[in-house]
Structure formats: structure tokens, C-alpha cells
Amino acid sequence: MAIDSKTLAFVNFYAAIGTLEKFVEFDLEAAEVARKQNITVRFNVKGGPDGLVIFKDGKVTVIPYDGRKVDVNLYCNNADKFNKVVDGTAMPLPVKGLIKTLNFMGKKDSPFTVLTDRMAAIMRAKEFQNDEERNLCTKLSFYAMAAGIAEVGNNDPIARYAMERVLDGNIVLGIKDVCYATLVKKDGKLTVVREKLPGGRAFMTFNTIEVAKGLIDGELDSMACVSSGLLDTRGHMLMLENINKILNIVPKYLQ
Amino acid sequence: MTYKYDNNVKTMTRAGKVIPCGVYGHLGPAEGCMIPSSAYPFFASRAKGSEMWDVDGNRFIDYMCGYGPNVCGYCDPDVDGAALEQIKKGNCTTLPGHIMVDFAELLTDLVHKDWAFFCKNGGDVTSFAIMIARYHTGRKKIIFVNNYYHGVAPWTQKPDTPGTLIEDCCNSLYVDFNDIPALTKLIEENKDEIACFIATPYMHGNFIDNELPQEGYWQKVRELCTKHGIILIIDDIRAGFRLSLEGSDTYFGFEADLITFCKALANGYNVSALCGKEFLKSAASTVPYTGSYWMSSVPFAAGIANLNKLKANDACAHFRAMGERLTNGLLKTANELNVPLKVSGHPALFYLRIVDNDGSFLLHQEWIAECVKRGVFITNHHNHFINLSLTPELVDETIEICSYAMNEMVKNNPESFR
Numbered sequence: 001m002a003i004d005s006k007t008l009a010f011v012n013f014y015a016a017i018g019t020l021e022k023f024v025e026f027d028l029e030a031a032e033v034a035r036k037q038n039i040t041v042r043f044n045v046k047g048g049p050d051g052l053v054i055f056k057d058g059k060v061t062v063i064p065y066d067g068r069k070v071d072v073n074l075y076c077n078n079a080d081k082f083n084k085v086v087d088g089t090a091m092p093l094p095v096k097g098l099i100k101t102l103n104f105m106g107k108k109d110s111p112f113t114v115l116t117d118r119m120a121a122i123m124r125a126k127e128f129q130n131d132e133e134r135n136l137c138t139k140l141s142f143y144a145m146a147a148g149i150a151e152v153g154n155n156d157p158i159a160r161y162a163m164e165r166v167l168d169g170n171i172v173l174g175i176k177d178v179c180y181a182t183l184v185k186k187d188g189k190l191t192v193v194r195e196k197l198p199g200g201r202a203f204m205t206f207n208t209i210e211v212a213k214g215l216i217d218g219e220l221d222s223m224a225c226v227s228s229g230l231l232d233t234r235g236h237m238l239m240l241e242n243i244n245k246i247l248n249i250v251p252k253y254l255q
Numbered sequence: 256m257t258y259k260y261d262n263n264v265k266t267m268t269r270a271g272k273v274i275p276c277g278v279y280g281h282l283g284p285a286e287g288c289m290i291p292s293s294a295y296p297f298f299a300s301r302a303k304g305s306e307m308w309d310v311d312g313n314r315f316i317d318y319m320c321g322y323g324p325n326v327c328g329y330c331d332p333d334v335d336g337a338a339l340e341q342i343k344k345g346n347c348t349t350l351p352g353h354i355m356v357d358f359a360e361l362l363t364d365l366v367h368k369d370w371a372f373f374c375k376n377g378g379d380v381t382s383f384a385i386m387i388a389r390y391h392t393g394r395k396k397i398i399f400v401n402n403y404y405h406g407v408a409p410w411t412q413k414p415d416t417p418g419t420l421i422e423d424c425c426n427s428l429y430v431d432f433n434d435i436p437a438l439t440k441l442i443e444e445n446k447d448e449i450a451c452f453i454a455t456p457y458m459h460g461n462f463i464d465n466e467l468p469q470e471g472y473w474q475k476v477r478e479l480c481t482k483h484g485i486i487l488i489i490d491d492i493r494a495g496f497r498l499s500l501e502g503s504d505t506y507f508g509f510e511a512d513l514i515t516f517c518k519a520l521a522n523g524y525n526v527s528a529l530c531g532k533e534f535l536k537s538a539a540s541t542v543p544y545t546g547s548y549w550m551s552s553v554p555f556a557a558g559i560a561n562l563n564k565l566k567a568n569d570a571c572a573h574f575r576a577m578g579e580r581l582t583n584g585l586l587k588t589a590n591e592l593n594v595p596l597k598v599s600g601h602p603a604l605f606y607l608r609i610v611d612n613d614g615s616f617l618l619h620q621e622w623i624a625e626c627v628k629r630g631v632f633i634t635n636h637h638n639h640f641i642n643l644s645l646t647p648e649l650v651d652e653t654i655e656i657c658s659y660a661m662n663e664m665v666k667n668n669p670e671s672f673r
Contacts, residue, residue: 159415165413167614169613200615223279223283223285224277226285226292227267227271227278227283227292228267228277229292232292233287234291234620235617237288237290237462242415246415
């Protein structure tokens with residue numbers, strides 16, 4: 001399957017960078033790093049995402065650009081360029097706030113750089129010092145996966161077929177008693193909310209955090225897990241069937 | 256007391272190690288019709304008539320009938336007897352057994368078609384029908400009815416299905432069932448490009464309330480197809496021999512150009528058939544299509560015994576009567592409990608849904624799970640099947656179990672049924 005640059009840019013912004021929201025919520029050290037800077041940064045990617053990364057009082061919010069005044073405006077002339085920025089092999093063009101840009105992401109100890117590097121290291125780790133670190137990795141991967149479903153569904157040329165067939169309503173994804181996210185289908189697109197919303201029409205729940213890790217890492221077979229009850233699915237199954245078709249495509253963008 | 260499935264789970268664990276999915280496809284829990292999977296058994300140890308026992312020894316009255324093939328009853332002595340007799344004479348022989356001709360004569364006479372071509376599964380014959388239509392017309396496009404199911408070959412899928420290419424789907428057109436204006440428009444927009452219109456005789460798709468044809472629908476479809484040189488294919492794999500032994504096109508008062516049969520053809524023995532009109536026989540002869548086991552004699556012997564038994568017992572009247580007895584009983588309980596149960600489709604293939612406000616099916620799934628755990632094997636979002644061995648006593652036992660289960664569901668959700 002071919003990687004679509006535009007889709008990858010959306011995944012990089014909302015699923016990868018977007019997961020910083022939860023990283024600083026779960027990890028005290030990360031929250032401390034985020035607390036060093038209160039700043040609103042716009043990433044404006046031509047033919048890709050146009051969004052805001054907001055650091056405020058130790059919290060991070062990643063949302064679409066809404067017209068507000070920003071401290072830093074970073075421009076990429078195409079999706080490929082932005083994907084290189086995320087890979088650390090290019091820098092965006094600072095349209096506004098050059099010095100603040102350098103402070104935000106221009107150095108190894110800049111808050112954005114520290115947070116994204118550390119989060120990526122945790123999510124890519126194969127060995128962990130303790131259960132806490134392992135569980136953090138799983139939870140972050142879960143939220144990246146959930147956001148990835150929305151972005152891949154909205155943008156990937158093949159996944160869009162499935163996204164369009166998902167009926168309007170809420171699809172609740174979760175690791176039982178650990179963490180939840182809700183995919184909201186409305187106005188012809190999917191958005192992710194990183195919490196359990198009421199009024200779900202379809203539900204997919206990993207029974208344990210270990211099962212979630214095994215499935216997200218591709219070490220467990222999802223169909224076998226459904227069969228054995230380790231992955232509980234209920235509600236509007238056609239909605240889930242189409243979400244699963246998108247989910248099949250998500251890993252190639254999150255690798 | 257509800258069932259426990261310890262041995263089922265153990266067997267599934269073993270299966271998962273050596274078989275993709277454990278149980279793949281429509282008989283498996285991953286397909287979305289066995290929700291939650293913890294309410295369901297996974298493996299049978301034996302079956303007889305309308306009953307099935309799982310590997311934990313739990314007994315079920317079975318309304319899925321192997322998803323259709325069980326039409327006379329499991330281990331039917333007449334069908335199995337004919338198969339056993341044929342085994343003694345030879346099965347997969349170098350020259351096909353002459354019994355193939357007997358079966359073709361019986362079948363074509365029964366369903367009012369001019370020829371029969373035998374394969375193994377439903378997907379074999381729907382695929383062959385499409386190939387014949389394309390070859391005969393020299394056209395590429397296929398009209399599907401939304402919510403269709405005609406097998407799992409790439410031409411039946413959407414581009415997002417794993418293993419399917421966009422190119423596999425680029426000649427697919429879609430229209431809603433019972434929508435003649437939309438069909439007329441679609442044909443006009445694709446004039447001289449459409450090879451065939453393929454549909455089931457009524458909309459018995461999964462996950463949706465089933466829908467019977469409106470008055471005059473099929474006659475108008477027939478007229479449009481004839482006018483525009485479009486081959487009319489009826490996929491009678493699921494409904495065939497349950498509505499009428501003469502084919503579901505006859506039942507609804509029109510004539511298909513090609514019609515496919517499988518599930519109820521031989522009471523579980525593996526044979527499917529494509530039957531067609533004379534003008535397509537040459538195309539069926541020309542398009543290359545064959546398989547290692549397609550002319551095996553044992554399924555033909557079983558098929559002959561099966562069709563003869565269905566005829567002799569006025570089977571379709573029995574299917575309707577038992578289906579109505581069951582669904583009327585369920586509706587009576589639902590009314591008493593203030594549960595908005597909706598029954599749709601033909602009584603022989605009834606479809607159930609508890610209507611909910613949020614469109615989540617959660618109450619329905621909970622009720623079905625309570626039924627299964629007490630010995631009635633039904634699924635959440637698929638039509639069900641009646642077979643000839645089903646007795647009024649078994650139906651009444653089913654109503655009793657399902658009513659108890661519905662009451663349990665209501666008790667567990669008091670806020671929904673105030």
C-alpha cells in the first residue's frame with residue numbers, strides 16, 4: 001500500500017503531535033517540561049493540516065487553526081516538507097516569531113523537541129524498565145491509534161471509502177477501566193475525542209492493557225482476540241466493520 | 256441457569272494457533288453476528304434434526320441451520336441414505352457419474368430453466384453468472400443493490416476491503432432496493448455499458464431490517480433489463496427453496512435470466528448450481544470454468560433426495576407456518592413486555608430487531624445473548640432459517656426460552672422499559 005503524503009501529514013500532526021495532550025497528562029516530568037513555555041504555535045501546511053499546538057500551564061492542546069492570534073506561525077509549502085519536519089530532517093519556515101520558534105523547537109532542549117523526542121522513544125521502546133513505563137507506552141499508542149483512525153479515514157484515498165460508510169454517531173474505543181477515546185462521525189468526517197463520550201453507537205474494548213499492547217504492536221491477531229473475547233465488540237457492528245477497515249491501514253502511517 | 260463454554264474456549268484457543276481467526280468467515284465470531292462472543296459456543300459435537308450440541312454438551316435449538324444448508328434437518332435419513340448409497344458406487348470419478356444428468360433434469364424442471372451448471376459454493380456460481388453476462392453482452396458494468404452480499408470474490412467487494420483493488424470495483428454501480436426511478440436513471444446514465452443487474456429476490460442483507468419487493472417492482476426491473484439488453488441475475492443462494500421450490504423469481508412472478516442456488520440445494524452436501532435460459536447456454540459453454548470436485552456424485556445424489564423430500568412434504572408451506580408461529584409468539588411476548596420488537600423479511604427467513612432510540616443495537620444484542628445462553632441458537636444481525644424437521648413443539652419451546660430471555664433483558668434495563 002502506498003503512503004499518501006497528505007494523509008501522513010495529518011497523522012503526524014493530529015495523531016503523533018496530538019498525543020502530546022495525553023503524554024503531559026500522564027507523565028509528571030513531561031508536564032513540567034510543557035510548563036516551561038506558554039505559547040500558541042500555528043503549523044500551516046499547504047495541502048495538509050493547518051493547526052495549532054498550544055502549550056498553556058503544563059497542558060498541551062492540538063486543534064485545527066481557528067483564526068486566533070498566535071505567537072508563532074510556521075509554514076511548510078507541502079505535506080512532504082512537514083513530514084520531514086516531524087522526522088527532524090527539516091525546519092518549517094517561521095512566518096512569525098523566529099526567536100520564539102528557536103526556543104520552542106529549534107534546540108535539543110526546546111520543550112517541543114524534548115517532549116516529542118521523549119514520547120517517540122517511549123512509544124517505540126521494545127523493552128521497559130517497569131510496568132508503569134510499559135503501560136504508558138500502551139496508553140500513548142492507543143491514543144495515537146484512535147486519532148490515526150480519524151486522520152487516515154478522512155484522508156487516505158482507500159480508507160475514505162470506509163469512512164464514508166460509517167454512519168453518524170459515536171464509536172467508543174477503550175482499554176477496559178484504563179483509558180478511552182471516542183471517534184465521532186459527523187458532517188462527513190471523523191474526529192477523535194480523547195475520552196469516553198456518552199451515547200455511543202458502537203464499542204470496541206480491549207479487555208486488558210496487555211491485550212491492547214499485543215494488538216497495537218501486531219503481536220496478537222485481532223480476529224482471534226474477538227473470538228476469544230479478549231477484544232469485546234458490540235453495538236452497531238457495521239460502523240465497527242468500517243472502522244476496522246480503516247484501522248487495517250493505520251499502522252503503515254504510524255510506523 | 257445459563258450455559259458455560261469451557262471446552263468451546265479451549266478448542267478455540269487451539270484453533271487460533273493453527274487456523275486463521277480460529278473460525279474464519281461467517282461461521283466464526285469475528286464476523287459480527289455473534290455478539291458478545293462470550294454468549295456463544297464455537298464448535299459443535301453433533302447435530303440432529305433442528306438441534307445441535309456443542310463441545311460442552313450444551314443443547315441448542317438451531318435457527319441458523321448452518322446459515323442455510325440445513326433444510327431437511329441435520330442427519331436426515333433420506334438424504335444421508337442416498338449419499339451413502341452413492342458413495343458405494345463412486346464419488347469423484349474420472350468420468351462424471353450419470354447422476355449429474357439426473358440432477359440437472361430434476362433441477363431445471365423444478366425451477367423452470369433450460370440448463371444447470373454445478374459448482375461447490377455460492378460464490379462460485381455468482382462469479383460465473385457475472386462472467387457469462389459480461390461475455391454475452393460484451394459489457395463491463397454490474398448493477399448491485401445496496402447492502403448486497405454475493406460472496407467474497409473481489410468483484411463483490413469495495414476498494415477498502417483487504418485483498419481487493421480499486422480496479423476490481425471500477426465497474427460497479429449501486430442502487431437501492433425497490434427504487435425503480437433510481438434504477439432507471441442509472442441505466443440511462445450508463446447506456447450500453449451495463450452487463451447485468453444482480454440482486455437477491457428480496458433484501459435480506461445483514462444488519463438491516465429485511466425488505467420485501469414492492470408490488471410490481473420485479474416486473475418493472477425485468478422490463479428495464481429486457482429493454483436495455485441487461486442480464487437479470489437472481490442470487491437465490493440464501494432464499495432459494497425456502498420461499499418456493501420453483502425458484503424465488505417464480506415466487507415473485509417474474510423470470511430471471513440466470514439464477515444461482517446453493518444453501519438449500521442438498522441439505523449440507525457441497526454443491527451449488529447456476530441455472531439459466533437457453534439464450535445464455537452457449538456463453539456458459541464457452542466461458543472456461545471448472546473445479547476439481549464440481550462433478551462429484553455424492554452431492555448430486557444428496558441433492559436429488561433433498562429436492563424430492565422437500566417436494567413431497569410441501570416444505571415451503573411448513574417453513575412459512577413454523578416461521579409465523581415462532582415470530583407471532585415472540586411478538587406476543589414483546590407486546591406484553593413493552594419491547595419494540597420488529598420482525599421483517601419472509602417468515603421462512605425471519606429477521607429480528609429490537610428497535611432502540613440510539614441505533615446502537617445494544618438491547619437487541621443483550622436479548623439475543625440471553626437466548627443463546629439458554630439454548631436457542633440465533634444471531635444478532637442475520638436472518639434466520641426454518642427447516643423441515645422443525646416441529647411446533649420445538650417452536651413453542653423456543654418461544655418460552657426467548658420470552659424468558661426477553662424478560663431478563665427488560666429486568667436488566669429498567670430505565671429503557673418504564
